[in-house]
Amino acid sequence: MSAMKRVRPQSGTAVLPVLQEIARGCSMARISRFWTAALLGAILLLAGWSGRASLAQAPATATLALTGAHLIDGSGGAPVERATLVIRDGRVQAAGPADAVAIPAGAVRVDLAGKTIIPGLINAHAHVNTDADSAISARNQLAAQLLLYSQYGVTTVVSLGDDGLESVKLRDELARATPDRARLYVAGPNLVAPTAEQARQVVDQNADMKVDFIKTRLNGNANDMTPAVYRALIEQAHSRGLRVAAHMFSLQDARGLLEAGVDVLAHSVRDQDVNAAFIAEIKRRNIGYIPTLTRDLSVFVYETTPEFFSDPFFLRHVASYRMQMTQLSDPALQQRTRNSQQAQAIKQALQQASRNLKLLADGGVTIAMGTDTGASVGRWQGYFEHTELELMVKAGLSPMQALLAATGNAARVMKLDQAGLLQPGKWADFVVLNANPLTNIRNTHEIHSVWIAGRRLADAP
Numbered sequence: 001m002s003a004m005k006r007v008r009p010q011s012g013t014a015v016l017p018v019l020q021e022i023a024r025g026c027s028m029a030r031i032s033r034f035w036t037a038a039l040l041g042a043i044l045l046l047a048g049w050s051g052r053a054s055l056a057q058a059p060a061t062a063t064l065a066l067t068g069a070h071l072i073d074g075s076g077g078a079p080v081e082r083a084t085l086v087i088r089d090g091r092v093q094a095a096g097p098a099d100a101v102a103i104p105a106g107a108v109r110v111d112l113a114g115k116t117i118i119p120g121l122i123n124a125h126a127h128v129n130t131d132a133d134s135a136i137s138a139r140n141q142l143a144a145q146l147l148l149y150s151q152y153g154v155t156t157v158v159s160l161g162d163d164g165l166e167s168v169k170l171r172d173e174l175a176r177a178t179p180d181r182a183r184l185y186v187a188g189p190n191l192v193a194p195t196a197e198q199a200r201q202v203v204d205q206n207a208d209m210k211v212d213f214i215k216t217r218l219n220g221n222a223n224d225m226t227p228a229v230y231r232a233l234i235e236q237a238h239s240r241g242l243r244v245a246a247h248m249f250s251l252q253d254a255r256g257l258l259e260a261g262v263d264v265l266a267h268s269v270r271d272q273d274v275n276a277a278f279i280a281e282i283k284r285r286n287i288g289y290i291p292t293l294t295r296d297l298s299v300f301v302y303e304t305t306p307e308f309f310s311d312p313f314f315l316r317h318v319a320s321y322r323m324q325m326t327q328l329s330d331p332a333l334q335q336r337t338r339n340s341q342q343a344q345a346i347k348q349a350l351q352q353a354s355r356n357l358k359l360l361a362d363g364g365v366t367i368a369m370g371t372d373t374g375a376s377v378g379r380w381q382g383y384f385e386h387t388e389l390e391l392m393v394k395a396g397l398s399p400m401q402a403l404l405a406a407t408g409n410a411a412r413v414m415k416l417d418q419a420g421l422l423q424p425g426k427w428a429d430f431v432v433l434n435a436n437p438l439t440n441i442r443n444t445h446e447i448h449s450v451w452i453a454g455r456r457l458a459d460a461p
Contacts, residue, residue: 063088064454065103068113070436071095073422074407076400079438085117087428090179090453095422115448116436118403119422120155120429122410123385125245125266125290125370128159128184130166138166139173145374145381146174146181148320151460152382153431153450156183156410156419160215160245160266161375164188168209179452183429185414187215187245192225196232199225203233207240213414215266217247218257231260243415245290249349251278264288264413266370267295268353279363288413290370291357293391294384296350302328302378303337313445314383316461324377354395361397368413369406386444399441428454 064087071083073095084101086094094101103109128145130138149157159167167186174184188211193199203214214237218224225233230246237244238261245264246257250271257265258281265282268291282289308314309325318325327333337343361367371388373379385406392402411420418427429452435443450460 063093063104063107064110065107066110066112066117066432067098067103068111068115069432070116071422072116072118072400072403072438074119074404074411074420075423076404076408082113083117085422085428085430087454090428090455092422092424092426092428094424112432112448114434116433116443117422118431118433118437118444119407119420120431120450120452121153121369121385121406121444122156122158122414122416122420123149123154123370123373123406124158124264124288124368124410124414125160125292125372126154126157126381127161127372127374128157128167128186129374130163138163139170142167142170142184143181144320146170146184147459148317148382149182149385150450150452150457151317152385153444153447153460154182154382154385155429155431155450155452156185156416158185158187158213158370158414158416159374160187160213160370161190162186162188164206164209164211168211171212178455180455180457181452183419183452185212185416187211187213190215190217190247191233192217193229193233194225196229199229199233200236203236203240203242207237207242211242214242214244215247216244218249218253219247220249220253224253227256227260230257234261254278255281258282258285258287262287264290264368266290267292267372269356270296270349270353272352274356274359276363279360279365282360282365283363286366288366288368288409289360290368290413291353291392291395292370292372292388293350293353293357293395294388295372295375295379296346296353297387297391298372298376298378298384299346300337300343303334303343305329305334308383308387313386314380317382321380321383324380328378354391357392358396361401366409366413367392367397367401367405368410369402370410386442389441389444393441399438402441403437427452 066085068082071080080097082098084098086101128142130141134141146157171184171186188206188209191202191214193202206214216230216233234244243263245266246262247266248254248257251269254265254269265287369388371384373381373384389402389406393399408420422430431450432448433443434446434448437443447461450457
């Protein structure tokens with residue numbers, strides 16, 4: 001028998017997620033049907049993979065010169081006013097002040113005066129899902145989710161928990177084609193094992209599928225792997241050239257994972273303040289930290305009907321969200337959430353996570369934006385990435401720090417060396433905004449257009 005223990009892409013901790021525990025009457029099969037209905041809406045209304053052009057702009061081989069915009073390049077450097085961004089063959093050729101960038105003869109000029117350009121957002125901790133009982137092919141289910149992400153300006157998705165087989169196939173297909181939706185990186189199934197030997201075996205099985213990362217988890221309970229087992233898992237991943245991201249909740253578990261050599265902490269420490277020694281150790285080991293604040297928000301926010309259910313930015317993709325909205329608006333479910341001690345406890349955990357985010361950022365730890373979207377009903381692929389930015393600013397980060405977490409720093413943490421920056425040689429993946437997010441982070445909602453590999457998505461605003 002295979003040693004691999006496949007874990008569906010979800011994100012439980014010692015504080016359990018909404019619908020799987022709070023809504024006790026909702027079976028996973030019923031949840032899957034809601035996912036299927038939502039995906040069908042996305043496929044029908046957000047443009048299919050074939051049968052129509054998904055991109056409308058100059059040919060991919062044309063040289064483009066975008067002029068007049070305020071440019072935030074993802075590096076943390078000072079924004080450039082009235083910048084020129086030159087793109088050729090899907091990559092940035094030049095970027096900078098208009099008087100310092102020569103526009104090649106014959107370039108197609110795009111006037112973006114008054115707009116702001118930011119790199120495409122990177123979700124360093126997302127999920128893509130498939131429902132085996134759906135009439136929609138697994139490939140098209142995944143493709144629809146990537147299209148939804150991209151329409152919200154998320155141009156790169158790191159799936160830290162998926163089926164592996166179909167997601168790897170789609171990743172490779174996208175890499176060969178002209179990109180017309182978010183780029184995908186995959187971890188395959190979340191890996192846990194009872195023994196060190198089996199831990200090494202499950203890593204090998206995922207590595208043989210050609211995943212990009214390994215994802216493991218500690219839930220803070222008696223069923224967790226021992227340090228010896230997760231150390232073996234991490235060592236085996238490194239021997240196969242794969243980095244490891246870990247789910248965790250407590251400071252104790254985070255410390256153990258650091259000592260075992262983990263590469264990315266994929267959630268917040270939520271039980272107590274991080275201390276100076278912990279911060280110093282993360283920095284010494286150059287470990288990335290992904291807060292996933294919206295993951296915790298999703299556990300309790302449906303105790304009432306959330307305000308964002310009437311947000312036009314949310315409702316622009318109501319076709320994808322409607323079925324889950326109906327489920328989460330059920331008064332009985334909302335009452336169960338209000339009565340749940342676990343859901344109420346996570347409110348305090350989110351406050352702790354926010355406080356630790358500020359402590360870590362002030363301490364110089366590299367923060368990456370991630371949301372855990374797609375892991376459970378009520379974690380909205382596309383929309384919650386913008387909510388995450390708002391929560392990061394609410395926690396005390398500046399709008400620039402939040403944007404860096406979703407662009408250059410996310411690429412740095414996940415080792416995506418072609419993404420996250422609008423600098424020569426990098427992918428020309430970017431979002432044009434009608435307003436400056438540095439004055440108000442909610443201005444990321446003001447999407448004018450989304451571009452991937454230097455081509456404008458036809459179905460995005």
